[in-house]
Amino acid sequence: MASTDPLxxxxxxxxxxxxxxxxxxxxxxxxxxxxxVDRMMIVTAVGEIAANVVEHGATATVASLSxxxxxxxVRVELWDDGDPLPADxxxxxxxxxxxxxxxGRGIALARDAMDELTYRRDGERNHxxxxxxx
Amino acid sequence: xxxLGTETRxxxxxxxxxxxxxxxxxxxxxxxxxxxxxxxxxxxxxxxSGADFIDSSGLGAVIGGLKAAREAGGDxxxxxxxxxxxxxxxxxxxxxxxxxxxxVDEALDGFD
Numbered sequence: 446m447a448s449t450d451p452l453x454x455x456x457x458x459x460x461x462x463x464x465x466x467x468x469x470x471x472x473x474x475x476x477x478x479x480x481x482v483d484r485m486m487i488v489t490a491v492g493e494i495a496a497n498v499v500e501h502g503a504t505a506t507v508a509s510l511s512x513x514x515x516x517x518x519v520r521v522e523l524w525d526d527g528d529p530l531p532a533d534x535x536x537x538x539x540x541x542x543x544x545x546x547x548x549g550r551g552i553a554l555a556r557d558a559m560d561e562l563t564y565r566r567d568g569e570r571n572h573x574x575x576x577x578x579x
Numbered sequence: 580x581x582x583l584g585t586e587t588r589x590x591x592x593x594x595x596x597x598x599x600x601x602x603x604x605x606x607x608x609x610x611x612x613x614x615x616x617x618x619x620x621x622x623x624x625x626x627x628s629g630a631d632f633i634d635s636s637g638l639g640a641v642i643g644g645l646k647a648a649r650e651a652g653g654d655x656x657x658x659x660x661x662x663x664x665x666x667x668x669x670x671x672x673x674x675x676x677x678x679x680x681x682x683v684d685e686a687l688d689g690f691d
Contacts, residue, residue, distance in 0.1 A: 462601060462602065462603065466632070485662065485667075486670075488663055489634070489663060489666070489667055492601065492632065492634045493635060496601065496602040496634055496635075496636060500602060540672075544673070544676055545642050545645070545646060545676065546639075547639035547640075547642050547646075548635070548636075548639050550635040550639075550671060551635040551636075554635055554670060554671060
């Protein structure tokens with residue numbers, strides 16, 4: 446079983462969106478076997494969670510990101526040191542009824558795109574974990 | 580950095596995006612469309628051929644632009660969505676809300 450060291454970085458929240466795209470591009474370069482649909486789903490989901498951190502994490506000073514690819518699939522973890530979010534942030538997210546709603550889709554979208562998405566509070570940090578199986 | 584641009588073709592606004600249409604760029608596109616519609620260009624095409632990524636904020640901006648255009652008696656179409664952008668439109672179930680075209684020319688053609 447080929448397991449790989451995670452690709453990881455720390456950054457300021459205002460750098461996070463750029464960091465997500467750069468880190469995922471590095472992950473795909475290192476793992477060309479990850480398929481196109483998986484890549485699109487993963488960048489969509491991680492982008493949404495990262496945007497959520499940037500938008501709602503006014504108190505955050507540092508974010509950490511890691512990507513791990515192995516035979517089972519891809520796992521992405523995201524931490525920030527901002528204020529806690531509601532514990533049911535992921536489980537309570539739903540798509541708006543109105544197809545022309547201009548906001549409110551992000552977490553539901555990320556959850557639909559991944560096989561696993563969890564939010565929890567780890568000590569002084571918010572911790573998002575998401576995975577997509579091959 | 581995302582680049583936004585507008586041009587007018589046959590009295591129709593064409594909005595172009597280079598790069599990511601995301602949380603950061605979305606408000607700029609929304610206000611660009613709002614200003615252009617208020618200025619009288621109520622028909623528009625969003626050219627997504629240069630966009631390599633879209634998130635729910637970017638989609639929100641395009642939806643907001645659609646509403647503004649329709650409220651003013653016009654419409655907003657999407658052209659050139661590929662890759663993750665096309666994928667995200669479908670994931671967000673918006674592939675049926677907009678008139679979607681492969682090219683700007685096709686989107687302009689037949690606009691009332």
